Structure formats: structure tokens, C-alpha cells
Amino acid sequence: MKKFILSIALLSAVSATQAQKYFTRNGHLGFFSKTNMEDIKANNENVTYIVDWSSGDIQISALQTNFKFEKALMQEHYNENYVESSKFPKATFKGKIDNVSAINIKKDGVYTATVSGALEIHGVSKNYTTKQHLRFPVVM
């Protein structure tokens, strides 16, 4: 049974578009799967994240071909056989931070955010709810 753990990394190089909207194009995203044969692990350092702190909307877009694997062949199989990157080039997440009012981005500290929304991979969309820690200030 493969278990994918999606970890939403901290927003890096945050820049403001409007008053309450923050985004980055160099966000981090990774996944890990333990199997008997070998572990499957990849990371992507060019992920687009955008958060609207007034509404709590959060959206993420990751290009599949930007996931780096330890083994080139594993990366080829991932793109060619599994996620079919030529047909489905991006993985996206569109959701909301449900308890956005409890997070004060102007005050340093660690917050727990409940995020729910739709994760779309390989053309299939599924709804997820997860808790994530947010830390201010953002440390690279």
C-alpha cells in the first residue's frame, strides 16, 4: 500500500500581489513512498503557491517534469508511465485555509492551519483536508 505524504513547504520568497495576496514561484513540494523494493522520493523546487489571506484561498501548481528523483530512470518512469506528463503536465491544489481568521500573518509564531480542497493529479481530482503548521517569520 503506497502512502503519499504531501508536505506543503513554507512559502519562500513571498511577494505581495495585492494587499492580502502572497505568492511564490519557487515553492517546495515533495512526496515520499515506501515500498519493499525501493523508496520513491522526489522534490520540486519550482512550485507556484498563491494565498489570499483575506479569504483563505490557497492554490498550488506544480509542473510534473520538475520533480527531481534520485534515479533518472525513476523520473522517466514517473513522467512517462504513471503521471503521463505530456497529457497532464501539472498537478494542482485548489482549496481554502478554513481557520484563516485564527492566523495573524503580522504576528510571528507557529500556527496550525486546517486546509481543505481539491488535489488534481493525472486528471483525477480528489478532496482532502489536512492540518499544516505555519511558521512566521518564514525561514529558508
Place this chain on the structure above:
Amino acid sequence: MKLKTLTLATLLFQGTLTWAQTDTTTDLLGLLGDEEPVIYSTATFKSTRVINGQSIENVAGGVMDFRISHRFGTLNSGVHKMFGLDMASMRLGLEYGITDNWMVGIGRSNVNEEVDGFTKIKLLKQVESGPKKMPISVSYFGSIVMRGTEWANPERTNYFTSRLYYCNQLLIAKKVDDKLSLQLSPTHVHRNIVATADIPHDVFAVGLGGRYKVSRRLAINAEYFKLMQNNIPGATNSLSLGVDLETGGHVFQLHLTNGSSMNEKGFITETTGSWNKGDIQFGFNISRVFTVKKPKGYQE
């Protein structure tokens, strides 16, 4: 009546317009504007060889490919030779990707005790989608083969350079769709020494290769090298048919071919077998890759 329809249409139009506007405000990614990335075609072939000849694929940067290739005897050698299984030509190769676009390799064959060294460089990469356009991939392949056998005429002065053969090849490939890939390989082979004065030193040939992916793990391959001249005594065109079987880190290539050599100067210019007469050899290539250097950007 007409006026009414028009008003209604305008209302509807305005309606959709406002609705669309409220919708886009929640499309945060849309606000950023889409940066359309260039996606190159990958896995045009499963392996760095179509069958005997080079494919457009390189081993990735930092990856070592250990290759074992065998060609058994001809099927028409009969039951005494177990239809060829008693005999084997073989090549052992170590091939390494210096970068994703440049690989080098060395190999040793027992056919004529040959050692070969080669380089393969990606010149153009086919673009699958994105702002750039490129319909084909092009690579250059160059090799030097050193023949190791005893001199044919030891009594005369023999030069080391007489042992050498060169090959220049352009690989032009197109991944037509997920399943079908095609390749054209114009080839030039130079032999420093030939048996008699009327045999040419330079040989030109054109290779045609293709693969059809049956499933994620299985592909059917075909390859044909046509000599562009007929002044090489006994030489036939090399034709090979095979399958590629892929497991996690291995690619097994099983095939039937009329060429027993596993380097370019050999199977292109020295193939003498004929499919019509049953000079068909069973053969295989096994490729096993090892990651020597972790790719850039990968985090432990």
C-alpha cells in the same frame, strides 16, 4: 419582438459576464498568469540502442550504464550447433552520461577482438509543448574501433593506425506519439585499411529505426541499415527485429538480426548474412543503470 429578444440576449450576456468575473477572482493562479513551460519529448526509445544501432536516447547525466550484448550463431546452423546457441559473439560496455546531453562509452567485443570508444551528443531536442517549437531531435554519434587481431601480413611493416575504424552518424528522431517513434540515421564509416585497392575506405549508409510501444513495459523495435553503395564484396544490409522488455532498472532487448557485430563499423559494413537464406541470429542486449552522481536539484 425583435427588441425584446435583443434585450434578453444582452441581459444574459451581462449575466454571464458578471458571473465570470466573480469566478475569476477566486482563480488565484490565473491572476499570476500562466508561465507556459517548455516540455521536451522524453523516452523516444526505451534504451540507448534501437537494436544494434544507436537510438536518440542518452543515459542521463551522472548515470552509468553497464551493457551486456550477445549474438548467437545463425538459426540455419542446424541441430548440431543447437540452431546457433552453441556460439556467441558478445560485447561488454560501460557507458556514462557526463551531462544529460553528452555521453561517452567504451566497449569490448570478441568479434575481431575489438575495442570501441564513442561519444553521443544531443544537438536538438524535440519539444512536446511550450512556447518553443522543435519537431525533431537530432544527435551526433562518433566512434573509433580498434581491431585487436594478429596482423594478416606480419612480414610487412604494419602501422597501428591500420587497426582503426571510424564512424560518424547523425541520429534524427521523431516521437510521433506516445507509442510510435521513428529514426533516420545517415552514417559514414571510414576504414583505414581494406583488403584490396578496389574496396572503398569510406562507406555510406542510411539507417531506419522504429519502435512501437505495446504496453508500459513492452515495445517492438525494427531497424534497417541500407548501404548506399554496392562495391563492398559480400556485404548485405543489416535488418533486425526485436522487443524491449523493461523492468525497474533493467532493459532487456531480445531480437533477431543478420548482423553478428555489435559496433557500427561491424554491423553496417561487415554484415554478410541474408534473412532469405536463414542467416538469422538470435541476440540480446541487457542494460543495467547505476546512479553514480545524484541529479542536481534532488534532496536527500
